[in-house]
Amino acid sequence: MELKNIITVNDLHFSYPKHSVLNGIVFNLNRGEVVSLLGPNGCGKSTLIRLILKLIQPHQGEIWLENKTLHRYSHREIAKHIAYIPQYNNVPFNYSVLEMVMMGRVAKHGFFAAPSVKDAEVAHESLRRIGIDDLASRPFGHLSGGQKQMVLLARALTQEVNTFIMDEPVSGLDYGNQIRLLELISDLANQGYTFLKTTHYPDHALMVSSRVVVMNEGRIIANGLPEEVITSSMIREVYGIEADLITHNTRTWCIPSSTKGIR
């Protein structure tokens, strides 16, 4: 039977030599959830994600992935449970989209095994599911930011896992691509995938989340349903600006109440 809890974080502390980043984080991610991590720059969102992926080690506290603590997993085993979609960055080597997507299969192979025909099939299928199969032979470096993000999502699908972690998935994308990517995330969530994503935008958290976790100065200060957590007072406390929350057609939007502007 599948466990309900995918990730459990207990009293997690992390600090750099000069300043502490996380101070006692308690957090869990359950199967089927779409959790948005919201918070200002430097609040520790990305650090928490890197800790969950075992890219850095906590100084105190523990992280459980399903029924084992994280330090009992190798990176290869983690990659069989969680797919990470980083913010796209440019690589000096211009791989084709298909080559890029097939790299998601590496954890499935034996140490010396070469990618097989099946891996290529899975890669094509993943590209089809994201709707970008036509890009397969294009050089990754020549794509637009939105297309690159879609390719990384397709690569995550080839890992054949149920949990996706995304770091600022819409950063650097134009408005249309931001919305298209959010729609893609909600489509995948409806197919049963679990998501943990960081975001800078309260609106995006309101649009695509089953739960919102707000972080500030290395602590979790709110955790719950999007409409309950994202309030004017939370925005004031965390971002230091005034904002109104407006409900229109059953959806809630966050609108800054600043009257300044140029007309």
Add this chain to the structure above:
Amino acid sequence: MLGGAENDTYTLLDNIILQIRLPRVLLAILIGASLAVSGAAFQAMFVNPLVSPGILGVLAGASFGAALGMLLSEQWYVVQALAFLFGFVAVGVAVLIGGMVSNSRSTIMLVLGGVISGSLFTALLSVIKYVADPYSTLPAIVYWLMGSLTMGDLHGVLLVSIPMILSILGMIALSKYFDLLSLGDEEAKALGVNVPLIRFLAILLATLASSLSVVMAGMIGWVGLIIPHIIRMAVGPSHRLLIPLSAIVGAIFLLLADTISRLALSVEIPIGILTSLIGIPVFIIVLKNARAAWN
């Protein structure tokens, strides 16, 4: 009488082909393949297409070791043993410095360690040159540093061919991981790669292959930098093609360069000088084309 003369001719031919030409051809193939593959592996590991096999100081260290050997001993095997040893010592120093200045084990710190280690052993090489006998040892060191494929005998070449071929095959076996390493350490780890292990193996194999190439033929530059570039332009960056093709084309390149070095002028041009003279214009052309590909 006549039979004896024929026998002498055959013996002479046998000597020329087996003892002089064959080891030289084999060396060119082995060293060309080793340097090109090591260069391609390091370019992936350091996520930088401008990296060459000497980035961690192996060539500087091995050169120092060889010069030290020439200073201390007349025996050729001492020179070779010290060249091999100090190739590894220099890389060890680079890795230690890289780990000392930062515990994050980032490749930037490793490059920094390599720069420091390379400079250190280049300086130590200068010390050896300064104290060496200017009439016998110094010219030997200087000539040796220009690179030459004439020093190997068949027995020695066959002996080093085993570890060299094994390192090349090892790097070919790791080639799928080089694709992932070139995305950066964190992304490679998140996709399930044991980055420290792959990086350790790559450094070990490339250092083994490169230091043996210095042991057998002195300094031969540019092969490790330009050959992977040319292959990447022709077939793309995927290391599953790039690494084995670098081995083949590197071998052919050095074999051709050696043939030119023997035949172009009435005196033989040292192979290290020739690869630089060919390598620099080729590299300028490659850079001009590569700029478009990177952007």
